[in-house]
Amino acid sequence: MKKRTAKKSSAKKTRVSPRPARRAPAGKSVSQKGREAAVAGGGEKLSFNHAMIYVKDVDRGLGFYRDLLGFKLIEDFQYEGKPVYARLRAPGGDGTIALHQAGPGASMASEGVRLYFEIRDLDDFCRSLQKKNFYITQLPRMMPWGWRHAYLNDPDGHEISLYWAGENRMKKTMMKAAKQAAKSKPE
Secondary structure, three states: OOOOOOOOOOOOOOOOOOOOOOOOOOOOOHHHHHHHHHHHOOOOOOOOOEEEEEEOOHHHHHHHHHHHOOOEEEEEEEEOOEEEEEEEEOOOOOOEEEEEEOOOOOOOOOOOOOEEEEOOOHHHHHHHHHHOOOOOOEEEEEOOOOOEEEEEEOOOOOEEEEEEOHHHOOOOOOHHHHHHHHHHOOO
C-alpha cells in the first residue's frame, strides 16, 4: 500500500506572528508622521463637529447655554410638545454643542470630561455671570500652564472651564513662563 503524502500548496502562507511596530524617523513622532502622510497623500482630515451634552431638561439647558452664555440656537426638536434636542452655535465662532434629553434615571455624571469655552474678556464675562446670580466655582486666575481659567458647572453638573489662552492656545505650554506670568498679573 502506498503512503499518502500531502500536496504542497503554491499559495503563500499567512504570517501569524505580529509584526514589530514601525518606527518614525528620528525627530518625528508617529502621530506627526501620520498627519504628514494624510496631508501629503491628499487624504481627508478629521474635524471636530460638536459635543453632545445629555441633560435632564433641555429647556433648562437652553436657559443656561443660550440665555446665560450667549449660544445661538441652530435647531431644536420636540417630542409630544416637549424639547428633547437642541443644537447651538458658540457666539464667537463655529463651535457647536447639542443638548439631548437624557433617558429616565440616567446619570448626569461626566467625570473625565470638561467643556472649554474661550473668551478674551474673561474677567468681565465672569462678572456678568455673577450679576445674574450665577455661581462660579473658581474665579479667573492664571494657571501653571499659562492660561487664565475660571470654572463653573452647568445646571446638570457638567464641568465647564471659561478661559483665555490667546496666542498660547496652539503652543506647547511652558510651566516656568506661566509661573512668571502668574506672579506679574493680579488674580
